[in-house]
Amino acid sequence: MRRKITLIGAGSVVFAKKLIGDILQFPELADSKICLMDLNPQRLKAAKIMTQKMVEVLAVDARVTATTDRTDAIRGAHYVVCTIQVGGYRPSTVVDFEIPAKYGLQQTIGDTLGVGGVFRGLRTIPHILDISKDIATVAQPGCLLLNYSNPMAMNCWALDRATGIPHVGLCHSVQHTSQALASYTGLNSDDVTYKVAGINHMAFFLEFNYKGQDAYPLLFKALDDPSAVIQDKVRFEMMRRLGYFVTESSEHQSEYVPYFIHHGDKVIDEFLIPIDEYRRRCEAIIATWQQEEKELLGEVEGKSFEVAPQSQEYGSYIIHAKEANAPIVIYGNVPNRNLISNLPDGCCVEVPIVVDANGLQPTQIGKLPPQLAAICRTNVNVQDLTVEAALTKQREYIYQAVMMDPHTSTTLTLDKIWAMCDEMIEAHQKDGYMGEFAPVIKNTGRAYKGTGDRAIARLKTQGTFSFEAGSTNELQLQIDNPGNEPICTAIGFTSSVEGVRINAMEINVSANSNQSFPVLVSLQTAVKQPIDIDLKTDGSEVLLKGLSLSPRKILEKDSAGLSRFELHMRGEVAASGSISRDEDNLHLDITVNDSDIHPAQSSVIGIMAGSAIELRIATSEHTEVTTINIIPGKKGDESSVAFHNTLNKEINVGCIQQTTTPLSYRIAADIPLTETGLDPNASEALIEIRTLLSALGEAHSGGATCLTEQPGRKSTLPYFHKILF
16 A cells, blocks of 8 residues: 655755655655645745656656645645744744844854744744644544654654654754764774664763774773864763763754853854854855755756665654564654653653554663753753743743753843843744744743733832821822723721721722822721731732831830840841930941941932941921931941932031941941931930841841831831930
């Protein structure tokens, strides 16, 4: 019975000629029905003419058809060979190279991993899945898909997850590398045997034998001979470090790991890494394509049409092994079903496969050497997230796949990765080669729907807060509605303390807008305990965030006339000291347990991260607050500077001194009352002290804490304690 063999992407005429020629030279396959399919009618016509010439030259009984209809091409097929490149060199490959280059990211091939591989996968996987669905519905039962399209591992992994039809991913890197290793060591390739396993383009020669002997010593000896490794320096360097030789070329390998391209021109030149190599290859092929097409069709005068001997490509051998029940061992890419135990289950692995009339029988390898499994997993992580993006259409996985790429992550900051991906998504969608993905919160890795589009209602303080009986305070209810629908709902309030009255309110907030509403809080009696106010509403479309209000404490003078205080952070004392006052100055003496002083930056929006002390003073309720920032000097430079926070202006400090120990620094400052806004005759004031630490003690990171913050309770600023002078 004639077997139907369909080539999807047959317009790749050079490869199609090789594969079809391989098939038709097996007597058992010489009467096959060869169906050619491509979307480009001109290339498809050339492929058909070329195939018919092959049939004539080989004098076989094969039948040839051609169609642009993929489903029709697959109908009744016993084997489907996929060689598609979605988006072609122009525009898609150009986009994959030019946009990353703008961000400083260099690539060599960009078709398997890295940002180029990720976006090629996102373009290709939907079409691979459409092919597989046609196979599942209109092909012969048990039809085998032979995939040659890159990125191999991503395509095959997605294929297995989505439809699970019989398939194998085919690459020639194992065959080519085995011959290269024989050449490097001066051995006859017929005398060389090997065992290889890993992932596509990063499988390793676990065994390399010459007439039954371990021949790896010859490879390591070659490290001492520069002429032997001159054209494969990256792979030999990786062998030096990992102990095993990898299957794919040095130009590929250099962009799968973070050890070469990122480190600049000196390393690139030392290891002969051909940046933009794939672009040069494509442009050279395009420049000579018309001439090559004429030669392939036998239209060049004086040059006859010839069929090359069978190549090393596995495709024809697999078909022959099944049809003729002629067992053969090939290397292919298949789902990891306990084949390599220290790589993730289900990922795509490259292993030896026995093929006969029973089909594909992958070899169980067991554990890879741990260093090889580890470096493979750095690539598998990228593959996994790309497949997740393609199958779920969740945009965040695109950023995260590129973020995990070893080369990209050593070259670009996270902001640049996000911006680069945004630009590439837009470019490929504009060209029509990428579909839509669910939106994310801008510049994040979190899905927008249900998160970024959810409204948030937050209760905030407005100035100081009085806990006295009969007082009325104003809070602010801030509503952020990023969604596309207006919000109309009632918001209620509950208090943890009796005697606190807050009336419910109706809110109406337009789509894509922010709005604030005043909330009046009345205290019927004096409150001396914390007040927790929670929000409530019907439904779940609004995220509700309440407020904790802590009553003011009194800082009274001790026998020495000092008001003492402590600030805590994560259960530890972060700072301690005292405040006092005379007729002219406010005296602050504070020790901050900061063991790694990094003077903070002060700006019009407040103190940034680092080491600093912030003093906030108000003469009474609902009065203007004066803020003074004290920035310590690093150890060895104990000069300190104080600023008005709002003006970023140095103030007149009567006296300020700093002393530093390995674990802390101490500030003693005399601050003129004229700079604090305090009345010299006032007997009390409201005060808040906030400290920023770079490091708390020897084993803790830093952070910020304040005088009014209570252990286990996060108060909402601004709050103040009352100090009695």
